[in-house]
Amino acid sequence: MLKLQSVVTYYGRILALRGISLHVDAGEIVAIVGPNGAGKTTVLNTISGVVPARSGRIIFDGHDVTGFPTEKLVRMGLTQVPEGRQLFAGMTVLENLVLGAYRRSRAAKKKEMADDLERVYDVFPILRERRNQLAGTLSGGEQQMLAIGRALMSRPRMLLLDEPSMGLAPMVVKEIFRVIADLRKEGTTVLIVEQNAKAALGIAKRAYVMETGRVVMEGTASELARNPEIQRAYLGKGYRQIMDQPRKV
Amino acid sequence: MPIWNRKIERMDRAEMDQLQLERLQATVNRAYRDVPFYHRKFTAFNIVPEDVQSLQDIVKLPFTTRDDLRDGYPYEMFAVPLREIVRIHSSSGATSRPIVVGYTKNDLKHWAEQVARVMSAAGVTKDDVVQIAFDYGLFTGGFGMHYGAERLGASVIPVSLGNTERQVQIMQDFRSTALVSTPSYALYLAEVMSRMGVSPAGLCLRVGLFGAEPMSDRMRSEIENRLGITATDNYGVSAVMGPGIAGECELKNGLHINEDHFLVEVIDPETLNVLPEGESGELVITTLTKEGLPMIRYRTHDVSSITREPCKCGRTTARMSPVRNRTDDMFIVRGVNVYPSEIEALLYDIEHVEPRYQIVLERERGLDYLTLKVELSGEMISDQMQKLVELEETIKHRVHAVIGLTPRVRLVEAKTLENVDRSNRVIDLRER
Numbered sequence: 001m002l003k004l005q006s007v008v009t010y011y012g013r014i015l016a017l018r019g020i021s022l023h024v025d026a027g028e029i030v031a032i033v034g035p036n037g038a039g040k041t042t043v044l045n046t047i048s049g050v051v052p053a054r055s056g057r058i059i060f061d062g063h064d065v066t067g068f069p070t071e072k073l074v075r076m077g078l079t080q081v082p083e084g085r086q087l088f089a090g091m092t093v094l095e096n097l098v099l100g101a102y103r104r105s106r107a108a109k110k111k112e113m114a115d116d117l118e119r120v121y122d123v124f125p126i127l128r129e130r131r132n133q134l135a136g137t138l139s140g141g142e143q144q145m146l147a148i149g150r151a152l153m154s155r156p157r158m159l160l161l162d163e164p165s166m167g168l169a170p171m172v173v174k175e176i177f178r179v180i181a182d183l184r185k186e187g188t189t190v191l192i193v194e195q196n197a198k199a200a201l202g203i204a205k206r207a208y209v210m211e212t213g214r215v216v217m218e219g220t221a222s223e224l225a226r227n228p229e230i231q232r233a234y235l236g237k238g239y240r241q242i243m244d245q246p247r248k249v
Numbered sequence: 250m251p252i253w254n255r256k257i258e259r260m261d262r263a264e265m266d267q268l269q270l271e272r273l274q275a276t277v278n279r280a281y282r283d284v285p286f287y288h289r290k291f292t293a294f295n296i297v298p299e300d301v302q303s304l305q306d307i308v309k310l311p312f313t314t315r316d317d318l319r320d321g322y323p324y325e326m327f328a329v330p331l332r333e334i335v336r337i338h339s340s341s342g343a344t345s346r347p348i349v350v351g352y353t354k355n356d357l358k359h360w361a362e363q364v365a366r367v368m369s370a371a372g373v374t375k376d377d378v379v380q381i382a383f384d385y386g387l388f389t390g391g392f393g394m395h396y397g398a399e400r401l402g403a404s405v406i407p408v409s410l411g412n413t414e415r416q417v418q419i420m421q422d423f424r425s426t427a428l429v430s431t432p433s434y435a436l437y438l439a440e441v442m443s444r445m446g447v448s449p450a451g452l453c454l455r456v457g458l459f460g461a462e463p464m465s466d467r468m469r470s471e472i473e474n475r476l477g478i479t480a481t482d483n484y485g486v487s488a489v490m491g492p493g494i495a496g497e498c499e500l501k502n503g504l505h506i507n508e509d510h511f512l513v514e515v516i517d518p519e520t521l522n523v524l525p526e527g528e529s530g531e532l533v534i535t536t537l538t539k540e541g542l543p544m545i546r547y548r549t550h551d552v553s554s555i556t557r558e559p560c561k562c563g564r565t566t567a568r569m570s571p572v573r574n575r576t577d578d579m580f581i582v583r584g585v586n587v588y589p590s591e592i593e594a595l596l597y598d599i600e601h602v603e604p605r606y607q608i609v610l611e612r613e614r615g616l617d618y619l620t621l622k623v624e625l626s627g628e629m630i631s632d633q634m635q636k637l638v639e640l641e642e643t644i645k646h647r648v649h650a651v652i653g654l655t656p657r658v659r660l661v662e663a664k665t666l667e668n669v670d671r672s673n674r675v676i677d678l679r680e681r
Contacts, residue, residue: 003267006274006302018299021271056302208271214278214298218271219538223355227540228333 001026001158001189002047002078007056009039009046016042018213019056024158029180029190031200031221034210035233040193041083043210044160047191048073048080060158077157083166083193085147089136093127096135096146100153113153120149123179141172148179158189165196177203197233201225209233250499250562253369253401254362257509258564262557265565269512270304272537277301277310280543283328286321287545307512307535308523312546315348318488322346328543329353339387340487340586348488350389351541357396359538360493363507364397367496370505370564371458371481373427375402378453380425382434383461383584384410389491390461390584394429397493403427410434410584413441424453431584432464432472432480433679437615439475449477458483460492461584463573467680482571486549487586489534495569500561503568510538513569514546515555518576529554531576532569550577580675582610582617587652589674592621595647601626601640605666612679621648621656627663 002024009017016039024030032040045051047058049070058066060078070080087096097120101113121128124145130138135146144164151159161180165173173196181203184190194200201207201221209217209230217224224230252258260268277298280287290311291297300309318326323346327334334351352360373379379398385391385407398405408419416438419425428435435457442449454476460483464472472480483496484504494511495504506513512535515524524530532549536542552574557567579588589608596604605624610617623644641658649655 005267005270008299019274019302021267021274023267023271208275211278211282215271215275216278216282218275219355223358226354229329 001028001061002191003057003059004043004047005057005059007043007046007058008054009042009051010054011042011051016051016213017046017053020210020213020215021056022208022215022218024189024191026189027184027187028206029184029192029204031197031204031207032191032193032210033195033197033200033207033224033230033233036195037212038210039213040195040210041162042213044080044162044191044193048078048160050080074154074156077155078160079151079154079156079158080160081147081151081162081164083162085143087135087143087146087150089134091135092132093135093138093146094131096150097127097131097153100150116153116155120152123152123182124149139172140168141175144168144172144176145179148176152183156188158191159183161190161192163193163195165194165199173199197230198225201230250372251369251374252563253366258366258505258566260509260565262565265508266304268509269537272509273304273307273512273535274298274301276535276537276539276543277545279328279540280545284326284543286317286326287543304512307514307546310535310545312521312533312548313544314548315488315550318348319346323349324351326542327351329541334541336392338389338392338487338491350488350491353540356490356539356541359510360393360490361396361400363490363493363510364394365400366505366507367483367493368394368397368401368403368427368458370496370498370562371427371483372456372479372499373398373401373403373458377403377426377456378406378424379403379427379429380406380408380416380420380423382408382410382416382428382430382438388584389485389487393485393491393493394458398427398429413438414445417442417445417447420452420454421447426453426455428454428457428476428478430457430459431461432459432468433462433583433612433615433617435459435472435476435480436468439472440615449475452477454478457481458496460485462581464571465573484551484569484572486534486547486551489536489544489547489549490539494534497571498560498562498564502560503556503570505560505564505566505568506555508566510536512537513555513567515553516548518550524554527554527556529570532572550575550579552576578671578675580608580610580677582619582654585652585654587619587654591651592648595651596623596644599640599643599647601628601636602644602660603663603666605669607666607669607673608675610675610677610679617679619654619656620659622659622661622666624666625660625663 004022006019046053164176204221207221207224208215281298333353336352338350340348381394383390457478457480464482469480481497485492485494495506497504514533515530516533518531532551532553534547536544551572553569553572555569559565593604603624607622609620644658645655
C-alpha cells in the first residue's frame with residue numbers, strides 16, 4: 001500500500017533521512033522505533049508532504065506521490081496524526097472533529113458527516129460524553145483520542161501515527177493501542193512511530209529500527225522484540241559501552 | 250506441489266526488489282556500524298552506506314573474500330557481541346586459519362526457514378522420515394539440514410556420517426523416505442546395499458537431497474536408478490550460512506534462491522564486472538537478514554548462472570544453475586572442501602620432504618579417495634624402510650588434522666614431480 005524507496009530528507013542543511021526504504025502492506029500495522037533524533041517523525045512528515053523529500057520515491061497505492069501536498073494525500077486516504085496532537089484548545093471536541101472532515105465538508109453531505117461522527121464516538125465513547133467540552137480541558141489520553149478521532153473523520157485508509165503514547169500513563173497507552181489494533185481489524189492500515197518500542201512492537205506485525213537517519217534493522221515485531229540490540233536500545237544503553245571486549249577499529 | 254512460504258516464494262518481482270532493497274540497506278548500515286572490517290573497507294573505497302540507493306548500487310561495494318574471513322579469525326567479522334551468538338560453526342583447516350561463522354537466535358530461525366523451503370521444494374513433507382547422513386559437527390551441513398527438516402515437521406534421523414552398514418539397516422528398519430547426503434555418499438550407500446544384498450525396491454526411500462559437492466547429470470541419474478528415488482540438488486556456502494541458500498524443486502530446472510535472505514550476483518572473475526542474467530560466472534552472495542555475520546558481496550568461487558524467469562512450479566524466485574565448477578583450485582572430497590595450498594603449507598613443516606606434491610582423486614565403489622604423492626628430499630634415501638613408514642604416517646596424520654580426511658600417501662623420489670604445476674597439481678579421475 002505504501003512504499004518508500006531511498007528517501008532522503010534535509011531539515012535546512014541537516015541531513016535527516018539518509019535513504020530510507022520501507023513498505024507497509026494493506027491491513028498491516030508497521031512500527032518505526034528508535035532513539036530520539038533518529039528521524040522517525042521526519043519519515044512521517046516526509047510521507048505526508050510536511051517536509052519535502054530531496055530524493056527517493058514515495059509510492060502510495062501504486063501512485064508516485066513524492067512531493068504531493070498534505071491535503072491531496074488526505075483525499076487519497078492517507079492521514080497523519082501529528083505528534084503533540086495539535087488540537088485547537090479553545091474549540092470544543094465536536095468542533096475539532098468537524099475540522100477533521102473540513103477538506104471534504106463542502107462536498108460531503110451532512111448525513112455522511114453525522115455517520116462519521118457516530119463512528120468516531122463508537123470508537124471513543126468518551127468523546128461523545130465530552131463533545132461540548134473545550135479540547136484544552138481534556139486529559140492527555142482524551143486529547144490523543146480526539147487527535148486520532150479527528151484523523152478518522154477524513155475516512156483514511158491509512159493512518160500515520162506519531163508518538164501516540166507520548167506523555168500518557170501506562171493504562172491510557174494500553175487503551176489507545178487497543179483502539180489502534182481495532183482500527184486495523186476494521187481495515188485501516190497503520191504506520192506508527194514510537195519511542196515506546198515495547199508498546200509499538202506489541203501491536204505491530206513488522207517494524208523498522210532507525211538510527212541517525214538510517215534503518216539499521218527490520219523484521220517481524222516478535223523477532224525484533226527478542227533482539228538483544230533492541231532490548232538495549234529500549235533501555236537506552238549505548239552499543240559500544242557494553243561490548244564484551246574492546247575491538248580494534 | 251506444496252510451497253512452504255507462498256507469500257515469499259511467489260512474490261512478484263517489484264515486491265521482492267523492494268524487500269531486497271530495504272534489507273540490503275539495513276545490512277549495509279549494520280555492517281558499517283558494527284564490523285570494523287567493513288568500516289575500514291568502506292572508508293578505503295571512499296563510500297558511505299547511503300551510497301546504496303538502489304539494488305544496482307551494490308556494485309559500488311567492496312567484495313569480501315575467503316582471505317578476509319581468515320584474517321578476521323576467529324570473531325573479528327562478527328557484527329554482534331559474542332554473548333548474542335548462540336551457535337558457532339567453522340570450516341575445516343587447522344594450520345591455515347579456518348573460517349568461523351556465528352549465528353544469533355534469529356539467524357538460526359531464518360536458517361531453519363530457508364532449509365524448510367528447500368526441502369519442501371524437493372518434495373519433502375511433514376510425513377517424511379528424513380535420514381541425514383551429513384557430518385554433525387563444525388560442518389554446517391548436518392545441523393543446517395537437521396533444523397530445517399524439523400521446522401518442516403518431518404521425522405528427523407540424525408544418523409550423521411559413517412558406519413554405512415548401519416545406515417542401510419536404519420534406512421530399512423526406520424523406513425526412511427528421504428535421504429540427505431552428498432551425491433557421492435548416496436552412490437556409496439547403493440554400493441554397500443548391493444553388497445549387503447539389500448534391494449532398494451524393498452525400501453521406503455523416495456527422495457534425496459544432495460549437496461556439499463557437485464552432482465553431475467550422470468551422477469544424478471545413477472543415484473536415481475540405483476536407489477529408485479528422485480534426486481534433487483541444493484546449494485549452500487558455509488561462510489555465508491550453510492545449506493538453504495538455494496535448492497531445486499521437483500521440476501529440477503535450476504535451484505530456487507531464497508532471495509529474501511540472499512542477494513545473488515554473477516561476476517566475471519577476471520574483470521569483476523557483474524554479468525548479465527543467464528551468463529555463467531562466479532557467484533557472489535550478499536546476506537540480507539544475517540545478524541551475527543553479515544556478508545557483503547562474498548566471492549564464492551562457485552561457477553553458476555542466474556535466471557529470473559518464473560518456474561512452472563509456481564515459484565517466482567530467481568534460479569541458479571547447479572554448481573559444477575570453481576574459479577579457484579578448491580576441490581571437494583567426500584563433502585570436504587580442500588585447497589591444495591593447505592596441503593602445501595603443511596608439507597613445508599615436515600622434514601625430509603619437499604613441498605612438491607601431486608593430488609590424485611579417484612572413486613572406487615562409490616567412495617572418493619585422495620592420493621597424495623609427495624617428493625622426498627634429496628638427502629632422504631628411500632631404503633630406510635622404517636623411516637619412510639613413519640614419514641608416511643606423519644603426513645597422513647597432519648593432512649587428517651587439517652582437512653579431516655586421511656589421504657593415501659605415496660612418497661616418490663626427489664625430482665620426479667618437477668613438472669607438476671597449477672595445471673596438473675590435482676588430477677581428478679572421478680567419473681563426472
